[in-house]
Amino acid sequence: MESNVNNIKKAYIIFVADSKQYRNSKINIDNILDELSMLCDTAGYEVVERYSFIQQKITAGTYIGTGKLESLKESALTDNVEYFVFDNELSGSQVNAIEEGSNITALTRTEIILEIFAMRAKTMTAKMQVELAFLEFEYPRLKGKRTNLSQIKGGIGLRGGAGEKQLEYDRRRARERIHKLKTQLSKVEKSASTGRKSRGNAFRVAIVGYTNAGKSTLFNLLCKESVYVEDKLFATLDTHTRKLYLGDDTPVEAIISDTVGFIDRLPHTLVASFKSTLSEVVEADLLLHLVDASDENINDKLIQVESIIKEIDASHIKRIVVFNKIDNIDEVQKNKISTSYDDSIFISAKNNINIEMLRKKILDNILELRKEI
Ligand SMILES: Nc1nc2c(ncn2[C@@H]2O[C@H](COP(=O)(O)OP(=O)(O)OP(=O)(O)O)[C@@H](O)[C@H]2O)c(=O)[nH]1
Ligand SMILES: [Mg+2]
Numbered sequence: 001m002e003s004n005v006n007n008i009k010k011a012y013i014i015f016v017a018d019s020k021q022y023r024n025s026k027i028n029i030d031n032i033l034d035e036l037s038m039l040c041d042t043a044g045y046e047v048v049e050r051y052s053f054i055q056q057k058i059t060a061g062t063y064i065g066t067g068k069l070e071s072l073k074e075s076a077l078t079d080n081v082e083y084f085v086f087d088n089e090l091s092g093s094q095v096n097a098i099e100e101g102s103n104i105t106a107l108t109r110t111e112i113i114l115e116i117f118a119m120r121a122k123t124m125t126a127k128m129q130v131e132l133a134f135l136e137f138e139y140p141r142l143k144g145k146r147t148n149l150s151q152i153k154g155g156i157g158l159r160g161g162a163g164e165k166q167l168e169y170d171r172r173r174a175r176e177r178i179h180k181l182k183t184q185l186s187k188v189e190k191s192a193s194t195g196r197k198s199r200g201n202a203f204r205v206a207i208v209g210y211t212n213a214g215k216s217t218l219f220n221l222l223c224k225e226s227v228y229v230e231d232k233l234f235a236t237l238d239t240h241t242r243k244l245y246l247g248d249d250t251p252v253e254a255i256i257s258d259t260v261g262f263i264d265r266l267p268h269t270l271v272a273s274f275k276s277t278l279s280e281v282v283e284a285d286l287l288l289h290l291v292d293a294s295d296e297n298i299n300d301k302l303i304q305v306e307s308i309i310k311e312i313d314a315s316h317i318k319r320i321v322v323f324n325k326i327d328n329i330d331e332v333q334k335n336k337i338s339t340s341y342d343d344s345i346f347i348s349a350k351n352n353i354n355i356e357m358l359r360k361k362i363l364d365n366i367l368e369l370r371k372e373i
Contacts, residue, residue: 011083092141209290211261218349219258294328
């Protein structure tokens with residue numbers, strides 16, 4: 001269902017909070033909706049209105065209850081809105097109930113993330129990884145859905161090759177396709193792994209961090225490269241690897257990688273299918289964990305990145321936490337961060353601030369780690 005003028009897809013974003021969690025102030029609705037709004041914007045949706053509901057219990061059928069659904073439907077009609085994007089995960093049958101009750105396509109945050117990945121995937125490998133993640137996400141939900149894959153209308157709206165192909169699959173074909181993609185990806189992984197081995201003993205540094213932290217900007221600056229940088233989420237999907245020269249007196253050569261950004265609740269199927277892309281992280285000797293210092297939720301984001309590092313079995317690797325975008329914060333904020341995080345380093349990749357200091361810190365760490373071997 002492509003909509004309206006210039007293909008702008010008008011959407012309401014909706015978050016349903018559990019009242020208990022909300023009372024314990026474990027959730028910040030504004031932050032959650034801000035991120036969902038940015039995800040929608042990146043995926044090409046215009047967010048017309050944000051809704052949050054605090055519910056004691058989730059109404060199984062339509063998730064938000066028929067009364068609320070009815071009133072959303074009426075507003076949507078006036079606003080020309082064709083999509084409801086939920087921050088919450090919905091089951092296949094809940095999606096059906098919402099769509100039947102409102103005539104509006106119901107999407108979830110996970111589907112928006114998958115959609116962005118599909119838009120961004122440029123190389124064959126990235127395309128296969130996204131297709132695999134999509135199929136594995138949709139597969140268990142097919143049972144709950146009235147329709148089969150070939151009939152999902154607006155659905156995930158995957159664009160390009162991968163998307164159009166999805167629509168023809170029934171469950172059996174989806175299974176076959178999953179198998180084929182896995183086989184192909186493991187071949188790609190084997191040859192990539194051989195490539196990595198052939199780099200010998202070179203010290204490997206990987207830049208990790210939340211999406212939009214400035215990883216590619218830093219990578220470009222450190223290696224005088226021109227990897228794509230954008231103020232949107234998931235600008236980078238493929239890993240870029242270059243040589244990094246450090247130290248003037250005793251030159252040291254390292255290999256540095258820029259890779260896909262992390263996000264809170266990164267769909268598991270994506271983490272799984274991007275394992276080979278993330279191998280550069282898993283096999284690194286040192287991780288630069290880049291954090292946007294101007295972000296209000298530094299702490300949460302640090303924890304989320306750490307939990308993905310753990311999920312991909314990289315938590316044994318030494319990391320340096322680097323706070324970026326210091327041009328966007330004042331002294332008070334900076335002091336607050338330095339008291340909370342020992343040994344922190346503050347830089348601006350965009351404005352080339354403290355980059356020499358960072359290079360020195362990377363070099364010191366390499367020399368230190370080499371001593372340990
Ligand atoms: N103000 C400010 N903006 C920065 C700085 N470094 C990067 N940015 C901006 O932050 C945005 C994201 O930068 P990227 O380098 O694409 O971020 P990334 O971490 O690679 O993002 P993904 O690949 O999407 O995960 C861009 O608009 C950059 O110009 C900085 O030091 N200060
Ligand atoms: Mg990037």
